[in-house]
Amino acid sequence: MSNYTKILIAIDLSEESLNVVRRGCAMAAEKEAELHLIHVIEPLSFAYGGDIPMDFSGIQEEISEQAREQLKQVGLEYGVGESNQHTVFGRPEVEIHQMAETLGADLIVVGSHGRYGLALLMGSTANGVLHGASCDVLAVRVGN
Numbered sequence: 001m002s003n004y005t006k007i008l009i010a011i012d013l014s015e016e017s018l019n020v021v022r023r024g025c026a027m028a029a030e031k032e033a034e035l036h037l038i039h040v041i042e043p044l045s046f047a048y049g050g051d052i053p054m055d056f057s058g059i060q061e062e063i064s065e066q067a068r069e070q071l072k073q074v075g076l077e078y079g080v081g082e083s084n085q086h087t088v089f090g091r092p093e094v095e096i097h098q099m100a101e102t103l104g105a106d107l108i109v110v111g112s113h114g115r116y117g118l119a120l121l122m123g124s125t126a127n128g129v130l131h132g133a134s135c136d137v138l139a140v141r142v143g144n
Contacts, residue, residue, distance in 0.1 A: 007033045009038070012111070019111070021078055036084045036086060036099070039087050
């Protein structure tokens with residue numbers, strides 16, 4: 001097994017994602033690795049497209065502030081300093097890859113629902129992270 005020195009844990013801030021954090025923290029403790037958390041916020045315009053003539057900036061800022069606060073709480077609970085907590089906007093798989101590259105992470109830990117069939121063909125964040133990563137990826141099964 002590799003000797004990981006920087007581990008990036010990607011979470012969606014759900015209760016399930018705490019299992020992902022615990023697994024990443026265990027890996028970091030075992031390897032004495034530096035730990036980072038990332039939460040990616042998809043811009044509302046991605047979800048609704050550019051066809052709706054609305055200004056989402058106020059709502060987006062509120063979502064961002066809540067996410068930063070939740071990530072801060074997770075960081076406090078698991079001993080990850082604020083400088084190692086990253087809240088970014090964009091497509092999760094793209095931003096997770098970019099952050100891993102920026103940090104020089106040698107392991108990304110991400111949750112996976114273990115989907116199959118049509119859900120797998122349509123893709124998931126874990127699948128996207130796995131197939132584009134330049135480092136190892138640990139997919140932690142969450143949910144059913």
